[in-house]
Amino acid sequence: DAKTTQPPSMDCAEGRAANLPCNHSTISGNEYVYWYRQIHSQGPQYIIHGLKNNETNEMASLIITEDRKSSTLILPHATLRDTAVYYCIVRAYNTDKLIFGTGTRLQVFP
């Protein structure tokens, strides 16, 4: 079973920041937080991952709370092409198994 909880859906205006929350209150010390997205039944696409520190790449930023029980994925300037289902996944260091939950369906509108 997925170890994360996400809101089922969110809306965001084009050009604004999209902030997608994820709760992972049972996360343990050697588990990473990963974010993937799936655009209209394409294959899932990796976005970003982190352990303790905040991370940023060309796609997004990941903010992890100090207690690591929750995180937020930030798309700084959402575009219509960011409309997708976003999955927050907790993965242990010593396993390659990704357990996908139900994700958050992000709708970016003009």
Add this chain to the structure above:
Amino acid sequence: DTAVSQTPKYLVTQMGNDKSIKCEQNLGHDTMYWYKQDSKKFLKIMFSYNNKELIINETVPNRFSPKSPDKAHLNLHINSLELGDSAVYFCASSHYTGGGDQETQYFGPGTRLLVL
């Protein structure tokens, strides 16, 4: 160039038939996976292979048999297809970095299987 490719993209077949789905990756990865996404959009891992060795084998009927002829290929053979096998099947690959850690997974475009 496509990093992870799957063939066919669509597959429509009758119940009881045997079919195969092929996956190839040109990323130089040593680990490959099969995932199944059902009609309710739940995405679940089925198998993973590392250097042609089966690593993960989730609770999947033994009608499903993965075959890895080399590190760049992982095929999925399904015997005696059933209506419930209708789903989208995704292949993925990643690189093992040692110490139990695995790099990020890259997914293929999916194969849409419809069993009639």
